[in-house]
Amino acid sequence: MEGLFSAGPGCAGQESAAITHCHLPPATRQVAEHLSERNSTLNCGRRVIGSMKTETQDHPYGKAVAKLIEEFGNLPGIGRKSAERLANHVLSSSSAEANALADAIREVKISVKRCSMCFNLTEDTLCRICRDSRRDQQVVCVVEQPKDVVALESSGAYSGLYHVLGGRIAPLDGVGPEDLTIQQLVHRVRKQGITELVMATNPTLEGDGTALFITNLLQNDNVRITRLARGIASGSVLEFANREMLADALKGRQQF
Numbered sequence: 001m002e003g004l005f006s007a008g009p010g011c012a013g014q015e016s017a018a019i020t021h022c023h024l025p026p027a028t029r030q031v032a033e034h035l036s037e038r039n040s041t042l043n044c045g046r047r048v049i050g051s052m053k054t055e056t057q058d059h060p061y062g063k064a065v066a067k068l069i070e071e072f073g074n075l076p077g078i079g080r081k082s083a084e085r086l087a088n089h090v091l092s093s094s095s096a097e098a099n100a101l102a103d104a105i106r107e108v109k110i111s112v113k114r115c116s117m118c119f120n121l122t123e124d125t126l127c128r129i130c131r132d133s134r135r136d137q138q139v140v141c142v143v144e145q146p147k148d149v150v151a152l153e154s155s156g157a158y159s160g161l162y163h164v165l166g167g168r169i170a171p172l173d174g175v176g177p178e179d180l181t182i183q184q185l186v187h188r189v190r191k192q193g194i195t196e197l198v199m200a201t202n203p204t205l206e207g208d209g210t211a212l213f214i215t216n217l218l219q220n221d222n223v224r225i226t227r228l229a230r231g232i233a234s235g236s237v238l239e240f241a242n243r244e245m246l247a248d249a250l251k252g253r254q255q256f
């Protein structure tokens with residue numbers, strides 16, 4: 001299957017499905033030629049993943065391979081060629097290696113759950129951060145997703161706790177405050193003596209809107225609400241900063 005699909009003419013930069021098949025057996029070649037004809041009529045501007053399902057339904061290697069390619073193609077950032085490459089890898093792996101991958105996926109879905117306090121991902125009732133008594137129990141950093149906790153922890157500069165909202169308020173996507181863990185956050189602030197909330201939602205319209213919504217909910221509570229500094233990234237140069245970054249950097253200037 002390696003080399004079955006390569007970029008077709010006029011589709012530069014996309015994982016299109018033009019086919020080179022001189023090395024294939026006759027029966028497979030027929031199917032490959034058929035696919036090649038169909039693919040040549042595909043609109044190159046169309047999203048390729050959208051067409052993957054149709055394309056893989058009659059894959060020369062059979063339905064099982066087609067299904068595997070389709071599943072890999074559903075992963076974020078994986079296009080048609082990458083899905084084919086991953087499927088090839090699984091096909092060429094030993095049964096033990098392939099089963100280890102399947103078991104790891106199955107295991108993570110069984111054992112990983114939400115922390116009962118901060119809603120970070122964990123295999124226990126409380127996550128490792130919530131269990132750590134050396135951390136500042138009165139400062140809580142509010143983030144959208146568990147991956148944001150990982151990013152902030154990698155800085156090594158924060159020693160408080162977290163609260164994972166599970167997303168951001170996005171009316172256009174049908175996500176309201178009740179879909180997030182905002183009420184649980186308000187409850188934590190009022191019951192656990194939290195003195196500071198650090199808003200670390202993404203600096204987008206929806207992320208800022210979510211932070212503002214929470215700030216309004218807690219305006220009469222005795223908690224200091226801060227947000228992450230924003231502006232020019234360390235190591236970058238002014239020339240490449242956009243208007244919003246420069247405006248934020250000027251507003252947030254500090255004593256030298």
Ligand SMILES: [Zn+2]
Nearest residue numbers: 115118127130
């Ligand atoms: Zn936790």
